[in-house]
């Protein structure tokens with residue numbers, strides 16, 4: 001059975017799960033238009049994850065996926081954290097804000113949180129995908145027993161081998177053009193493959209269905225990846241501007257104004273691609289100290305953005321976007337799906 005039949009969808013189009021930007025409304029609109037809706041739940045706890053899934057199930061009877069982060073939890077290094085706080089201190093002072101004295105683990109890994117697994121087992125979405133690595137063997141086996149399709153982001157061959165060995169059903173092939181966080185299992189082992197090269201190479205070595213992700217903005221782009229052997233395409237940036245997303249006004253507008261993106265690991269503690277802004281330039285100065293690790297670095301970034309945006313300064317936001325953001329179109333989710341389907345044909 002091909003992937004679309006297995007998922008129960010009619011179009012080879014996935015909206016990317018996007019923590020902080022996904023909403024039940026966006027997921028449902030994509031699923032109702034024949035694509036595969038998604039909820040990015042990497043920043044959610046068990047209760048908020050459950051509420052988002054239940055809400056989506058109220059808005060659509062079509063299938064959708066949910067997504068979690070599987071980073072290897074890193075211990076808090078108080079000395080490194082302090083150095084990073086000191087480096088950011090002038091910016092907090094610029095806004096007369098209190099400088100934090102410690103950083104928090106704002107995102108728990110799915111690996112160490114079986115409450116999230118239980119939510120998935122209880123609510124039974126069609127599929128669950130993972131970013132930054134694999135869940136445990138026990139978690140995969142529980143999902144399989146419940147009949148839930150498992151998917152994982154891979155950025156290189158070695159990660160795809162690990163996913164295959166673990167019994168994962170679908171490979172989300174994320175090229176270096178992708179907006180948001182690189183899904184690399186180990187953030188310091190990034191092969192930097194383009195979406196095109198990654199899809200070609202995965203197709204040569206694996207029989208698993210492949211979903212192309214990274215820099216895909218139009219139906220013509222989707223068709224190219226299908227011709228290269230992908231079963232579907234996953235688009236993030238193209239959907240961020242939709243009225244159904246949770247993006248704030250500043251983010252929405254900047255997507256149309258600023259076409260240059262850059263990868264940095266100094267905003268969150270892991271490499272991620274976003275619109276190049278003043279803050280990117282500051283955090284990437286060659287003489288910076290090393291960041292405080294993931295997700296502690298992100299905690300400081302979010303606190304600084306909150307302080308700055310309260311005073312109408314939006315330049316400290318992490319505006320994740322892929323390298324083809326220049327091709328973005330202003331359409332709501334239903335219109336964008338219709339446009340993509342029309343271009344694809």
Ligand SMILES: Cc1cc2nc3c(=O)[nH]c(=O)nc-3n(C[C@H](O)[C@H](O)[C@H](O)COP(=O)(O)O)c2cc1C
Pocket residue numbers: 016017018019021040041042067130131153174177178179180181213214215216234235236237238240320321322323324
């Ligand atoms: C705002 C934003 C947030 C993202 N958050 C997640 C996430 O929570 N989980 C995930 O697996 N991928 C996430 N991604 C990456 C996407 O899954 C996908 O790889 C990427 O959007 C594809 O590239 P594109 O943005 O050029 O379409 C995010 C991407 C964006 C743009």
